[in-house]
Amino acid sequence: MVTFNLMQASSTRWQIRTRPNRHYPFLSRHPWVMANALAHNTLREVPSAGNFSEIAPLPVDSLSEESLPVEPDSVSDAPPEEVAESVPGDRQRRLPGCGDVIDLLDHDGNWVARGLINPGSRLRIRLYAFSSEEQIDDALWAERIEQAVARRRLAGSPNPQGGERLIFSESDRMSGLIVDRYADCLSVQITGGVLIPRAAMLIREVTAAAARHQTPCQRILVRMDDTTVKHEGVSAETLAELQSLTTLDSQADPTVWYQHNGLEMAIDLQDGQKTGGYLDQQLNHAAAASYMADRRVLDVCTYTGGFALAAARAGAQQVVALDSSERALEIAKRNAERNQLGNIQFDQGDCFDDLKERRERGEKFDAIILDPPRFAGSRNQTNAALRAYTRLNASAVDLLPPGGILVTCSCSGRVSRADFLNMLVDVGRKRGRDLVVLESRGPSPDHVFAVSCPESDYLKCIIVQVM
Known part of the structure; x- marks a missing residue:
């Protein structure tokens, strides 16, 4: 486990090089450096004078690699690093702490970027x-x-x-x-351990910025x-210390009410998925309705009930809302x-089983909405995810x-x-039906994405007429 100090981050700076030809994504400003992109025996502590020659190189593999980080729709499938050569036992070594600043160089020693290191993560x-x-x-x-x-x-x-x-x-x-x-409630989700030492400061800055921009929390x-x-x-x-920054009453009802497409909606901030709700679908709820x-x-x-309530308010004759979670x-x-x-x-039930049972009963619907959880969290899950999407969508088409x-x-x-549209093809x-796309949508505008990190362009919402 990594030890953190929530109140301050270390002022120590480090330097490390990439393996040959592994620096190109970072020249394009991609923010994730996986452990297997780093060269062995190139980790050095940067002295105040900037003279790197005085610092003995440390092997990259001296850092723990027991775990793999999970980001929202992130790269999470990098293989473990190869075993590096051993370091003489009498060498006195210092290792970076989680959240220490580190400069990334290419294999030839040219400066590429600067970031924060987590020795306990493959990211x-x-x-x-x-x-x-x-x-x-x-x-x-703050900026x-x-x-x-x-x-x-x-x-x-x-x-x-x-x-x-x-x-x-x-x-x-x-x-x-x-x-x-x-x-008036901020739901803060930390997905990178390197930010834990800075969490208190970050929360103060976000709260202040929200107040400056007309939404005090x-x-x-x-x-x-x-x-x-x-x-x-x-x-x-460390987790307990991080959670101590919460000001929401832990003894009170964990649901928070807010306005969503003109509806009064509650979400469970404590135990709900992600930050409690799915704000990325807000405009898609309205469009589908x-x-x-x-x-x-x-x-x-x-x-x-985001899609279901919007449909009901828009004049749907009847809405059947299905989920596997009782809560x-x-x-x-x-x-x-x-x-x-x-x-x-x-109705409570598994989406695949429920659709199969409805087809066997001969049930029909005029419209079906599919908003399943993420089926692929890593590259090696993509094919399985596409098979799951195919099965789910084919079952829905059978009921239309x-x-x-x-x-x-x-x-x-x-x-x-493109993969998702090809799945619909x-x-x-397979079903002998024509599918005509009426709208091809993404997330609400507050869910911006960076072109340098294509993984952040994750949400697809396709509205189709099935013939």
Whole structure:
């Protein structure tokens, strides 16, 4: 486990080189340096005088590689590093701490970028600076947080009672930090261990920026999911210290109400998925609803009812909302009651089994919405994910009459839009149906993506008429 100090980050700086020809993604400003991209025996501590020759090289493999980080739709499938040559036992070595600043050089020693290192993660370095003049300090974080929140205001004035993403990790040049706002509550998700020593400062800056930009927040929840804790090498003690930054009353109801497409919606900040809700689908909920009037609708993987409630309010004849999570359905029911929507039936079950059973019963719907969880978290899961999407969409097509509407989504960053559309081509071929795309959509504008990190362009929402 990695030991952290929440109150300060080390001032020590390090230097390391990439393997031959492994530096090109970082010249294009990609922020993730996996352990297997780094050259052996090139890790050096940078002395104050900048004379690297005085520092004995340390092997890259002296750092732990027991874990693999999980980012939202990230690269998480790099193979382990090869075993490096051993270091003489009498050599006195210092190793970098998690969150230490490190300069990345190419194999020939040319400066490439600057980032923060996590010795306990295979996503070894997260890059934040691509100019040697730029320092990773409090001023950099404050500036980037201000820019990120201001970026959300380019589209117009915010709704203080609404929901929005304020910080989106790599897309806002802050790899490892996600912040969503639900009314006056900030849900802070740390996905990179390197930011834990800076967490208190980052939260202060985000809170101040939100207030400056017309959305003051009174409550804060800090989260780090179990998978990230394991893969980032975070100890139970460190996690508890991180969570102590939460100001939301732990004894109170963990649900928070906010306005979503004109509806009153609740989400579970403490135990819900991601930051509690799926703000990235907010505009897609509204777009899909415009096709649902007078239709019998099946919403598969409804979670807290975003698509289902929007469809019901738009005049759907009946909505059947399906999810495997009892807790999610409880919140979805509360949302329906709060908005006085009585034409929604809530069913619990597995999406694949449920669709199969409905087909066997001869059941039909005028419109079906598919919003499953991410099927591919890494490159080697892509083919399996495409098979799962094919199976799910084919089962949905079986329940639609000619002219029916299919709204199908993928939040798997490893599945490209082209791959997803080709999956639909395959479904049409197998079922002998024509699929006509009405809209090809992405996330809401507050979920920006960086062109240097294509994995951040992850959400696909395709609205199709099935003939």
